[in-house]
Amino acid sequence: MNIAEDLPKLGTAARLAANRLRDAGAYQRSEAIRAMAGEIRRARDQILAANAQDMAAATQLLDRLMLDEERVEAMAAAVEQIANLPDPVGAVIDRWTRPNGLDISRVRTPIGVIGMIYESRPNVTADAAAIALRSGNAIILRCGSEALNSCFAIYSAIQRALRYSGLTVPPVLFVPTTDRAAVGMMLDGLGGTIDLIIPRGGKALVERVSREARVPVLGHLEGVCHTYVHASADPQMAIDIVRNAKLRRISVCGATETLLIDAAVAPGLLPQIAGALDGCELRGDEFARSIVPMKEATEADWSTEYLAPILAVKVLGNLEQAVDHIGRYGTGHTEAIVAADTAAAEKFLAEVDSAIVIWNASTQFADGGEFGFGAEIGIATGKLHARGPVGPEQLTSFKYQLRGSGQVRP
Amino acid sequence: MNIAEDLPKLGTAARLAANRLRDAGAYQRSEAIRAMAGEIRRARDQILAANAQDMAAATQLLDRLMLDEERVEAMAAAVEQIANLPDPVGAVIDRWTRPNGLDISRVRTPIGVIGMIYESRPNVTADAAAIALRSGNAIILRCGSEALNSCFAIYSAIQRALRYSGLTVPPVLFVPTTDRAAVGMMLDGLGGTIDLIIPRGGKALVERVSREARVPVLGHLEGVCHTYVHASADPQMAIDIVRNAKLRRISVCGATETLLIDAAVAPGLLPQIAGALDGCELRGDEFARSIVPMKEATEADWSTEYLAPILAVKVLGNLEQAVDHIGRYGTGHTEAIVAADTAAAEKFLAEVDSAIVIWNASTQFADGGEFGFGAEIGIATGKLHARGPVGPEQLTSFKYQLRGSGQVRP
Numbered sequence: 001m002n003i004a005e006d007l008p009k010l011g012t013a014a015r016l017a018a019n020r021l022r023d024a025g026a027y028q029r030s031e032a033i034r035a036m037a038g039e040i041r042r043a044r045d046q047i048l049a050a051n052a053q054d055m056a057a058a059t060q061l062l063d064r065l066m067l068d069e070e071r072v073e074a075m076a077a078a079v080e081q082i083a084n085l086p087d088p089v090g091a092v093i094d095r096w097t098r099p100n101g102l103d104i105s106r107v108r109t110p111i112g113v114i115g116m117i118y119e120s121r122p123n124v125t126a127d128a129a130a131i132a133l134r135s136g137n138a139i140i141l142r143c144g145s146e147a148l149n150s151c152f153a154i155y156s157a158i159q160r161a162l163r164y165s166g167l168t169v170p171p172v173l174f175v176p177t178t179d180r181a182a183v184g185m186m187l188d189g190l191g192g193t194i195d196l197i198i199p200r201g202g203k204a205l206v207e208r209v210s211r212e213a214r215v216p217v218l219g220h221l222e223g224v225c226h227t228y229v230h231a232s233a234d235p236q237m238a239i240d241i242v243r244n245a246k247l248r249r250i251s252v253c254g255a256t257e258t259l260l261i262d263a264a265v266a267p268g269l270l271p272q273i274a275g276a277l278d279g280c281e282l283r284g285d286e287f288a289r290s291i292v293p294m295k296e297a298t299e300a301d302w303s304t305e306y307l308a309p310i311l312a313v314k315v316l317g318n319l320e321q322a323v324d325h326i327g328r329y330g331t332g333h334t335e336a337i338v339a340a341d342t343a344a345a346e347k348f349l350a351e352v353d354s355a356i357v358i359w360n361a362s363t364q365f366a367d368g369g370e371f372g373f374g375a376e377i378g379i380a381t382g383k384l385h386a387r388g389p390v391g392p393e394q395l396t397s398f399k400y401q402l403r404g405s406g407q408v409r410p
Numbered sequence: 411m412n413i414a415e416d417l418p419k420l421g422t423a424a425r426l427a428a429n430r431l432r433d434a435g436a437y438q439r440s441e442a443i444r445a446m447a448g449e450i451r452r453a454r455d456q457i458l459a460a461n462a463q464d465m466a467a468a469t470q471l472l473d474r475l476m477l478d479e480e481r482v483e484a485m486a487a488a489v490e491q492i493a494n495l496p497d498p499v500g501a502v503i504d505r506w507t508r509p510n511g512l513d514i515s516r517v518r519t520p521i522g523v524i525g526m527i528y529e530s531r532p533n534v535t536a537d538a539a540a541i542a543l544r545s546g547n548a549i550i551l552r553c554g555s556e557a558l559n560s561c562f563a564i565y566s567a568i569q570r571a572l573r574y575s576g577l578t579v580p581p582v583l584f585v586p587t588t589d590r591a592a593v594g595m596m597l598d599g600l601g602g603t604i605d606l607i608i609p610r611g612g613k614a615l616v617e618r619v620s621r622e623a624r625v626p627v628l629g630h631l632e633g634v635c636h637t638y639v640h641a642s643a644d645p646q647m648a649i650d651i652v653r654n655a656k657l658r659r660i661s662v663c664g665a666t667e668t669l670l671i672d673a674a675v676a677p678g679l680l681p682q683i684a685g686a687l688d689g690c691e692l693r694g695d696e697f698a699r700s701i702v703p704m705k706e707a708t709e710a711d712w713s714t715e716y717l718a719p720i721l722a723v724k725v726l727g728n729l730e731q732a733v734d735h736i737g738r739y740g741t742g743h744t745e746a747i748v749a750a751d752t753a754a755a756e757k758f759l760a761e762v763d764s765a766i767v768i769w770n771a772s773t774q775f776a777d778g779g780e781f782g783f784g785a786e787i788g789i790a791t792g793k794l795h796a797r798g799p800v801g802p803e804q805l806t807s808f809k810y811q812l813r814g815s816g817q818v819r820p
Contacts, residue, residue: 019737022761090760098782102771109763111793195793216626216794237816244818327429349811350500351432353519361512361814370819371810372508383521383605383807384626385795397793400781401759404771406647408654409780 001177007185010140010173011193014113017171018138022110024167026087033083033130035161037076040126043157044072050153051122058146065120065147075123075154078375082130085374088393089136103403108396110136112195115186116377117142117209119201122150128198129158129172131377135395138171140194142186144201145178152176183208189215198390200378203305218386220378222305223253223333225363228322228348230339231262235269237360238338243276244362245336251307253379254334254356254366258302258312260322266315267291280309287315302329319344323351330354332381334366355381355388411587417595420550420583421603424523427581428548432520434577436497443493443540445571450486450536453567457482460563461532468556475530475557485533485564488785492540495784498803499546513813518806520546522605525596526787527552527619529611532560538608539568539582541787545805548581550604552596554611555588562586593618599625608800610788613715628796630788632715633663633743635773638732638758640749641672645679647770648748653686654772655746661717663789664744664766664776668712668722670732676725677701690719697725712739729754733761740764742791744776765791765798 001007021029040047051067058065094106114137118124125141132139143151155174162170175182186194187209198218199209210219227245229238245256261270266287274282274292282294283301294313301312302325316322326335336358337348345359356366356379368376368389376389386394411417431439450457461477468475504516524547528534535551542549553561565584572580585592596604597619608628609619620629637655639648655666671680676697684692684702692704693711704723711722712735726732736745746768747758755769766776766789778786778799786799796804 022763096782098780102775102780104781109793211624214621216792234816240816240818248819345813349813353432354809356810356812358812359814361812361817362819364819365512365812365814365817370508370512371514372506382626383519387807388810397797399764400766400798402766402768402771402775403755403759404769404775406644406650407771407775408650409658409772409774409777 003177003179003182003185007175007182008191010175011113011190013169014138014140014171014173015193017169017173018110018112020169021136021138021167021171026089028166029087029133029136030083032162032165032167033079033133035165036126036130036158037079037083039157039161040072040076040079040154043153044069047072047150047153047157050149053149054147062120062146065122065150067122067150071123075126078123079126079130082134082375082392085134085392087134088396093398100407101405102407105401106398107401108393109399111395111397112137113193114139114395115142115190115194115197115215116140117183117186117197117199117201117205119144119205120147122147122154124200125151125154126158127375128377131375131392131395133171135392137395138173140173140175140186140190142175142182148178184212187213187215198377216385217382218378218380218390219382220253221331221333221381223255223366223379224258224303224305224329224331225254225256225333225366226258226260226326226330226335227256227363228260228335228337229262229265229269230319230337230341230344231264232341232344233265233338234340235272238269239273239276241336241338241360241362242273245364246277246280246311247309248362248364250309252364254363255307256311256336256363257304257306258314258329260314260316260325263287263315263317270313270315277311280311282311282313284313285315288313291315305331319347323348326352326354333379334358334363336361336363355379413587413589413592413595417585417592418601420585421523421600423579424548424550424581424583425603427579427583428520428522430579431546431548431577431581436499438576439497439543439546440493442572442575442577443489443543445575446536446540446568447486447489447493449567449571450482450489450564453563454479454482457560457563457567460559463559464557472530472556475532475560477532477560481533485536488533489536489540492544492785492802495544495802497544498806503808510817511815512817515811516808517811518803519809521805521807522547523603524549524805525552525600525604525607525625526550527593527596527607527609527611527615529554529615530557532557532564534610535561535564536568537785538787541785541802541805543581545802547805548583550583550585550596550600552585552592558588594622597623597625608787626795627792628788628790628800629792630663631741631743631791633665633776633789634668634713634715634739634741635664635666635743635776636668636670636736636740636745637666637773638670638745638747639672639675639679640729640747640751640754641674642751642754643675643748644750645682648679649683649686651746651748651770651772652683655774656687656690656721657719658772658774660719662774664774665717666721666746666773667714667716668724668739670724670726670735673697673725673727680723680725687721690721692721692723694723695725698723715741729757733758736762736764743789744768744773746771746773765789
């Protein structure tokens, strides 16, 4: 691919596809997504062969890069689920009538063209394509070099499905090169054809995108999530929630990385929590270490997303200190309080400024599926446009439709 | 002001103010805004004296820069009106319960710190400060050099009001310099302290901001608005709407700049419309000129925001051509169709991708007040976060609050 010449053409094609897609109906979009699932299943062997190439070239063992029959089927099933979600385009969000009789509606519209820049998870190819199409958007996919063969094989299956579906201008496009200059051009908006960039991958990728992009970015920063055990917490509930929040799956962005616990209950409760965290390394402040023997936490521990069986532990004097600690070290992702005291819990829910704040449940509920969104493309930690789980609805804009009977403005 | 040293301090102060403002209640915000109105009234003579300085230094007659007693009173009254608007912070936008009993709410929150960069309208100082405060945001104001004395006098009145209001860290800050490097630093996010930039002014300013900003921008492009007279239009309604859309106020962004009219009715109707547009210069395509004598429209006319008594006129074969013309030359602001044919009107409302689309009413209804928003800081033409009139509600973000009873994720 000659990037300087061919990439802008990809942008133009995506813009044209986005314009055409507005005229396609919800039914046609559903059928196209369903066809994608079918073609992914049909292409299973090609996808696995391509993935074997990627795995052979990988310099380290990458679980997130690996595909097998089960994962290909899961990918197809996830796409099918998106085909069955309600189509958000055209939905009336709000409607009211003005005293002069003007009828005003706020109606969902597609955003246009999404630029998706992602790393080593091949299934993002299918997820992102399906969610974009569900919300009426065209999408330009740019995957990391380590996953290029796998992603291209999945994209090829998608392309076949779209060809059969009657969408004359295919709304899913793929950048078939590992040249990093392509990312720079996408971040520049590709000649005004990209409306929104979504990065998905490691910290370095997301930071580069946020720093360099000239178009809006729906960023997903790392999740340094906290669980705070208030003095009023039910002890058994605290133990169960902390164990689940940390250990259910350690590699998800909603996994708790720091435990905050009130000094009033730490001496009795922290040993029980530690006992329930089988195989988890604890790193604590001085107070915590005086209760349970553990490694010393350094300043860096408070802002580290371990994604590993490690938990930082801090003993606090009160709720205000917990809110301050989260404000200082958190990444605005997800934080939970365990408390029986309603006033304390409501204060926490009001004052902690994160995308998701939770009372008496695990931080691992930070997930679009658990919210009932059906699918998600990531969890946004910024405050503009979308925040929290990003599903099809969050990938729409809106417009105002005014219906009158000849009104002129005095 | 030493920009390199002092401007980052302003950013830090704004961030601190934003954090404190979250704890202030709606009542305290209302009182502070009301106090602002009072202090602006009390400072009338100082504001007018400062404005006289600006006017004396102005190199051209600037109606939008000029203040008099009436305009100062209008500014104070507008601020008072914002004090009476409902406070959006904490409002529950949506709430549902999951099968596992988790109760999920989506709740409005402030965005944080807004950077407002504007030109010669001094009243923006008061409007922007009041709308920001109403939505719980801190704001850093940076006005154009031609209005610096006027804006600083208004800001001083606001500062006094905030001092009396009990907000210990004042949430309205002002960049007291004409050095353009200050704008560059703000566009860079001022060390991560600015969450959102809102430009308000001429095309050159908005384009510079959109091009250079490293933080999200709520842009307001120019309004090249269209009124399309469909073949089915009631003739008298078409005449009334076109006249109002073009001439009621020629300098507002919602004023119609191009008239599109179906060829089937143009020979009979265009002469009547032209007759109703007293003192308005027409510039038409060949077909239009064959019906009514007028200047020839050049290619540039189709994309010009005149803000003057000039109207471009194009005769079209059908609705599709009107949609295409708007897609090609429009700025995504506001477009209207005049039609008796419901199907045609609904097609126009669905297919035209502008912030505001109108059936049988004047494009001059593109205004936050006319929508019932109470106040607006501008009309956003982008598709991310906000679109159309931007009032206090559009200057908020949201978070998810989850309330459980010990749920852990399987």
